[in-house]
Each structure stands twice: as structure tokens, then as C-alpha cells.
Amino acid sequence: MTSMLESYAAVTGEDVIRHLQQLSRSLQGKTVVHVNSTRLGGGVAEILEKMVPLGRELGIDMRWEVITGDSEFYQCTKSLHNAIQGNQIGIPEAQLNHFREVNEQNANQLRPILEEADFVFIHDPQPAALLQYCKGRKGKWIWRCHIDASHPYRRPWRFIEQFVRGYDASIFSLPQFVQPMPHPSYIISPSIDPLSDKNIDLPQEELDSVRGHFGIDPDAPMIVQVSRFDRFKDPVGVIEAYKMAKCYIPNLQMVLAGGSATDDPEGEAVLNEVRCAAGDDPSIKILLLPPDAHRTINALQRLADIVLQKSTKEGFGLTVTEALWKGKPVIGGDTGGIRLQVINFHTGFLVNTPEGASLRIRYLLNQRQKMEEMGVKGKAFVRENFLLTRQLREHLTLMVALQHHANDRIEVSG
């Protein structure tokens, strides 16, 4: 076993790693290419950063390519992203044409790699049209949709769908996110990497240093929400919940820590709304962190008493997974993948309003024993279900299944 596999075995158990090794036998030497639109920021990049080297350790020629585009392209893909999640956004024809052009330019760059690969995983809408420009492809192409496509705004969805229908399979994070496709739609939850800077255990000195750096009072309870400054994450609703709870818990403090990604042009506008809502309350810290501030985010989640993810729309909600892994109870919006992770009275609470969030903040801060129990359960839940090794196992299973023409039962010899 290599040192990387040994490191994962220490967290997940050796049988999990042995299982991956067995499953990857029939994929030895195969070329697998993952394509997305950013190398930094966002859950997709974080997973690929570790999944690709881990796949290589298992004997698979796994690579990661990133498409490039200008601000007009990212404006378009942000609109597509929001429209697939149900926002009624009209996208100008010129922008859609530019989307095609950028995909074609990237296809020209990547064509030799993509057409030769045995498996190509295209992540999210941004590079979805690459398939159209790789006519000589030899392998299986899989579209990985990380967002909730259950109720898309129809016109932009039809635009993306025309590209996606030609794939050999798609992957959605939850059954309820799926749009009917003419190919198999696999259900694979995303995951977190327990050994990444964002999730690894941190020494107490580092926690103390982060606490001091941001002026956090060690003796006062703290709630934290970590997410991009995006309206679907409802940061303004979190501030409302905090203000209501603070009437009962006067020393309550809150951190809203938002990363930014290179493919998210909307963040600044939302950040301004959040600053306006927070006013001059010194107990609210609004932090705009760089995309590589993983250890800082890790520390903030560990310093929190409660982690919030009060989204009104959510893909899977990996920030919830991260918080549970750190033994924190989570108050999450009753939507998307948060529902799969936050189990009322077991790992946290699902809420629909700032009022609901405020009530649960008060409840938990008055039930310290309950918080600890939830923390223990949450961590065990993530260990069993939402670590990177499980996601990689499902990707390997999918590839083996696609090699065998999608029968219900596939016997692999050797």
C-alpha cells in the first residue's frame, strides 16, 4: 500500500482501501479525464484535487483538466447555473453563442486528450458542450451535475440539455435532482476529503491564533456559516436569525465566512447586501476569504458552537458535511442534500425561516449535552457515508458498469 492509501486507511479503515483496490483491477491503465471550470474554489475543485491523485495511486491514469473563459462566459455560466436551479433568468442569445464559442475553443485545446480517454467526466454546465466538439471520441462520457436540476427554468435548461443528451450517462447528487435523460442517471452523493487542509485535525495553537486574528471572544458562544456570498445561501436570513437569537443570548457572536470562486461574478453584489444587513454590530464578522484559506475555514468551523447552512436552494451542501465531520451540530435549510445530512434531533435541525433558525440556535445553546451527542453522531455519519473514498468507489463502480453495457448484475472476473 502506498503512503497516500495508508493515510486514507488510517481514517476510513483498511477494508475500505482494499475494496477500492479490488474494484480498480479491471480499470488498470484506463485513462480517465475530469473536466471542470475552476481549479480553485468550490466543492468540485476541492474533491478533484484529491480524487485524481488517489485514482492514480490505484493504477488508473486519472487526469484533471480545467477549461478557461472570459468574464462574459462566466456571466453566462452563472446565469445557467442559477436557471438550472430554478431562477427565472433570461440569457441573451449572444451570451449563449459565446458559451458555444468558448467550449469550442477549449475543445480545440483539449481534443487529443478527451478523444483518446476511456472515460471523461464533465462537471456542471460550464464545459457541457465540449462533447459536441469531440466527434472522434472513443470512450464513455459522463456529465456530472452538482446542482439541483429538479425544477429548472425551462429555456436555459433546454439549451444545456441539447448538449447533455448525447452523453453515455449522467450523475446527480440526489434522486430528486434528476432530470429525465435518454441514458442512465446515476445517483452519487459528493464527499469531503478528511485529509485536506479544510478537514484535517488542527492543533489548539492554530485555533487560538485564528480566534485571535479575527477578534473572536473565546468566552462567548459563536455561530458560523461558511459559504459563497450567494442569495441561495441566504446570508441575510442568517443575520436575521442571529439578531432574533441575540435578544435572548446577548453575548452571541457570528461569523459569515465567504469564499469566492473565479467563476462566480455575483458574489460582490450579495456581499454588499450582507454588509448592509449586518450594520455596525461588532459581534458580526463578515470575512471574505481567499479561495485557498482552507485551514482558516477549518479553524472557524472548529471554533463554532453551531454551524449554520441556511440555504434556500442547495446542491448537496458540502459545508454541512464538513461541519458534521468536525463534530458540530448543524442548523440547515430544509432543501437539497442538507435533508440527507441533517436529521432532526440527531445531527442538527432543518429549518425553513430565520425564525426557525433562531429558535434552534437558542435551543442548542441551552442544551450543551445534546449538542455533544449530535456532534458524535454527525461525525460517525460522515465517516460511514460521505468521505472521498466512498465517492471514488462509486465512480469506479460506475465505470465498470458502463464497460459492461449497464446490465443490472455485472460479474467481473480476474
Add this chain to the structure above:
Amino acid sequence: MNAANDQTQTDIPRFVFKDCALIAIATHKRAATLKEFRDHIETLSPDSLYYHFWGNLLLPHFEEAEYINDFASWVRHSLHDTKLAEQLAVLDPTFYNNPEDLRYRLLEYIDDRLEESEYLQWSQASQRFQFIRSQIVVFESRTSVATPQEMVEMIPLLSANSIFYHFIDSRRRTESNIDDFRQWLGFFGETYRPLIDQLSKIDPYFITLTQLRQQLATTFQNYITEAVS
């Protein structure tokens, strides 16, 4: 039973360990009412039926879930009908010889409830039920044993998925709908009858695969230890 007796039986096949991985696929069948739910169950593939009873063991789920199977859970949490939820929750797929018998019982409970409650004829669920099917990939683990004594050493080393394959999935592969361990011990004639009887008492429905592995290991270990002494 004794070890010498085993070694003379050279015509008995070795127990070859296999492993498996399950992956979920959307069927695009959804139900928002109990009537839609019932109609989908009537035409659901056996594979999908199987997934909703057993898939939770191998795919992400919360172990302290209130209801073991997906059907009961949806009826309770989305249709808010506790009576039918209790009835569906008690259904144990290992009790039925084939998926059609299980489907028949499921439909019987649902039809009775639909007749009984006018409200459930039109009541909309708070979340739709999503029917899923699964693919199972089975592969050889390159290990095998010739005797139950060797099995004692091996069981603790098996992956949870391997336990699923040999103890649960086997019930839809073997002619007599039993686990692979009992099937294999049967090749020894009556020699291991008491061990077969003990294995038949293990109920896999309410425990995790890790707990199941532990119970299997203990059962084999205790039997062999007693036999030796």
C-alpha cells in the same frame, strides 16, 4: 464434526469469496400520492423493489433511521400516515420466497389503506417518492477456504460489501433463497447441521453490515471452539 472428516471430502467445492459494489440509478418514476405510489409498485422491477428494501445497507443513509425500508419511511414522513407506515415497516424481505410475494403483500397493505381512508385517496405528499434501481458489480476477491475452520479466520477480514454479497444478495441468487454460508455448509451433508441452524437464526434486517459480520464471526468461532473441545 471434526477437521479430519472435512479433509476427506475432496469433492466439496472451496468457498470462493466475492465482493460487490452497488450503485443507484434513477428510474424517473415518482409518486406524489399514495395511489401513484401503489401503481408504480405494481409495475416496479424486482431490482428496484430489492433496492428500496436493502440498498440502504450499502449506500449513504443514517443508521438510526426510524424506518428500515424506504417505503415505510416515505409513508410516515411525507404522507404522514403512521398506520400504513407501521404495516410497511414490518415487511421483512427475507420472509418471502420471491419478489412477487413481497410485492403482493405490499400492495395488499396499500390497497387496504386506500379503501379505509378517503383522505389518502387525494392527499399530496410533502415530498415525492423517487423510485430507484441499482446495478451491482460483483468481483472475485482471490481468496477462498476449504473448511469452516478456515472460515473463522476469514470472516473478520471481509469487507462489509462482501458480507452483503454472501449473506443478503445470495438470497436472490440461490435456489433455496438462503445465504451462501449455509448453502456451502450444506455440501458437507449433515456434518454442520447445528451450525447451519445457528446461522439461520441471524436476522440481518435490523443491524448494520459491520454488526452482521461480527455476528457471523462469533457464530462460526463459537461453533468451531465447541466442536474442538
